Amino acid sequence: MGVLGLFPFSGSASAAETIASPTAKVEPTRPEKLKIIVTGGHPGDPEYGCGGTIARYSDGGHDVLMLYLNQGDPQETRSRPASPVRKAEALRAAEILGARTAFAGQIDAHAVIDAEHTEAFHSQIAAEHPDVVFTHWPIDNHADHRAMSILVYDAWRRMGKSFALYYYEVSNGEDTVQFSPTHYVDIGKTEERKRQACFAHTSQSPERYYRVQEAVTHLRGLDCGYRQAESFIHHIQSPSGWLPGGR
Ligand SMILES: [Zn+2]
Numbered sequence: 001m002g003v004l005g006l007f008p009f010s011g012s013a014s015a016a017e018t019i020a021s022p023t024a025k026v027e028p029t030r031p032e033k034l035k036i037i038v039t040g041g042h043p044g045d046p047e048y049g050c051g052g053t054i055a056r057y058s059d060g061g062h063d064v065l066m067l068y069l070n071q072g073d074p075q076e077t078r079s080r081p082a083s084p085v086r087k088a089e090a091l092r093a094a095e096i097l098g099a100r101t102a103f104a105g106q107i108d109a110h111a112v113i114d115a116e117h118t119e120a121f122h123s124q125i126a127a128e129h130p131d132v133v134f135t136h137w138p139i140d141n142h143a144d145h146r147a148m149s150i151l152v153y154d155a156w157r158r159m160g161k162s163f164a165l166y167y168y169e170v171s172n173g174e175d176t177v178q179f180s181p182t183h184y185v186d187i188g189k190t191e192e193r194k195r196q197a198c199f200a201h202t203s204q205s206p207e208r209y210y211r212v213q214e215a216v217t218h219l220r221g222l223d224c225g226y227r228q229a230e231s232f233i234h235h236i237q238s239p240s241g242w243l244p245g246g247r
Contacts, residue, residue, distance in 0.1 A: 026239075027239055027240070028131075028162065028239055030131075030241075030242060031131060033061060033062055033063060034057065034062040034063070034131045034132060034242060035062070035063050035065075035128060035129055035130045035131050035132075036054075036057050036062055036063065036064040036065065036130065036131065036132045036133075036134075037064075037065045037067050037125065037128055037130045037132070037133045037134070038050050038054055038064065038065070038066050038067070038099075038133075038134045038168075039066075039067045039068075039069070039133065039134065039135045039136075039148050039151075039152055040066065040067070040068055040069070040135075040136065040145075040148065040170075041068070041069045041070070041111075041136065041142060041144030041145040041147070041148045042068060042069070042070060042071075042072035042086075042108065042144060043068050043071065043072045043086045043087065043089055043090035043093070043201060044072070044086075044089075044090075044093070044198065044201045044204055044209075045068070045136070045145070045170050046066040046067075046068075046134070047066070047093050047097065047194065047197045047198050047200075047201070048170050048171070048198055048209065048210070048213045049134075049136075049168035049169060049170040049213075049230070050134055050168050050230060051093075051097060051187075051190075051193070051194030051195075051197045051198060051230075052185065052187025052190040052191050052193075052194040052217070052228070052230050053134075053185045053187065053190075053230050053243070053244060054066070054097045054098075054099055054194075055097050055098065055187075055190035055193045055194060055197075056185065056187070056189075056190055056244035056245065057244055058097060058098030058099055059098070059190070060244055063100070064097070064098065064099040064100065065099065065100045065101070065102055065128060065130075066090070066093075066094055066097075066099050066100070066101050066102075067101075067102045067103070067104060067124070067125075068090065068101070068102070068103050068104065069103075069104045069106045069111060069144055069147060069148045069151075070082075070103070070104070070105075070106045070107055070108045070111075070144065071083075071086050071087050071103060071108065072086040072108050072204075073085075073086060073108055074108050074109060076107050076108055077107070078107070082107075082108070085203055086201070086203065086204075087101075087103070089200050089201045089202065089203060089204075090201075092200040093197040093198070093200040093201060094197075096193055096196050096197040096200060097193060097194075097197050102124070104120075104121055104124060104148075104151075105120075106144075106147075108144065109143070109144065111143055111144045111146075111147030111148075112147075113147055113150055113151065117151070118151060118154050121151040121154075121155060122151075122154065122155040122158050122159075125152070125155040125159070126155070126158075126159060130163045131163055131164065131239075131242060132163055132164040132165075132166065132242050133152055133155075133156065133163050133164070133165055133166070134166045134167070134168050134232070135148055135149050135152040135153075135165070135166075135167060135168070136148055136149045136167065136168065136170065136175075136176070137149065137167040137168065137169055137176050137179050137233060138150065138153075138167075139176070139177045139178050139179075140175050140176050140177065141174065141175050141177065142175050145170075145175060145176075149167070152165070153165075156235075156238070161237055161238055162239075163238065163239065164234070164235075164238045164239040164240060164241075164242050165234070165235040165238040166183070166232040166233065166234055166235070166243070167179075167232060167233040167234075167235070168230070168231075168232055169181075169216065169231065170213070171209060171212060171213070172212065172216050173212075174212075179231075179233065180233070181220065181223070181231030181232060181233060182232065182233050182234045183231065183232045183233075183234050183243055184220060184223065184224040184226065184229045184230070184231045184232075185229060185230050185231075185232070185243050185244060185245065186226040186227075186228075186229055186245055187217060187226075187228050187229060187230050188226060188227045188228055191217070191228050195210060195214075198210050198213070214228075217229060217230060
């Protein structure tokens with residue numbers, strides 16, 4: 001077979017199938033009620049990166065779970081439980097956004113990615129049967145964020161790439177680096193609730209960090225023609241089109 005015979009337009013169905021198979025994706029039928037998981041290293045990450053989008057999903061009647069890798073307490077050790085402060089703040093934020101919360105049981109600043117933790121995390125994700133999962137963009141200066149991104153990626157592969165996978169940005173420059181969005185969600189009508197959810201994390205200097213995130217959503221708004229927008233990178237091999245009013 002000549003070189004041209006390798007291309008789909010050659011009319012060779014078998015050659016086209018051979019080329020397509022390694023990355024072929026199946027677009028599942030969209031359920032009426034979506035199950036969304038927004039993962040983050042710490043309480044506050046999903047809210048800062050995706051709070052406006054989370055509120056849009058919950059307003060639309062969809063089920064949203066904010067899943068945190070740890071409880072964000074630097075004093076926590078194997079023998080010393082985490083302070084309940086940040087868990088309580090997360091619950092308050094979730095109430096504002098109409099979401100649920102869950103924790104993956106790891107320890108702040110001591111993220112572990114080994115066979116045992118990878119399996120446990122995969123089981124936790126699989127039990128939720130998500131249609132869409134959001135996670136940290138993997139180029140990030142915080143090891144807990146990178147760990148969460150890797151754990152999600154592994155679960156996505158193990159589950160046959162069955163859910164839509166989106167990456168979000170948080171604390172740009174300090175945490176997320178080199179983020180180039182592919183998709184945008186208008187948060188003009190939900191930004192106030194996002195702000196309240198972020199400020200529910202009162203122990204984490206929200207007046208400082210929200211200013212950064214607000215500048216980012218204004219910048220992303222300029223990109224796409226909205227007043228404020230959250231932006232995402234969609235994994236090209238995952239199902240697409242399930243963002244709330246996204247483009
Ligand atoms: Zn974080």
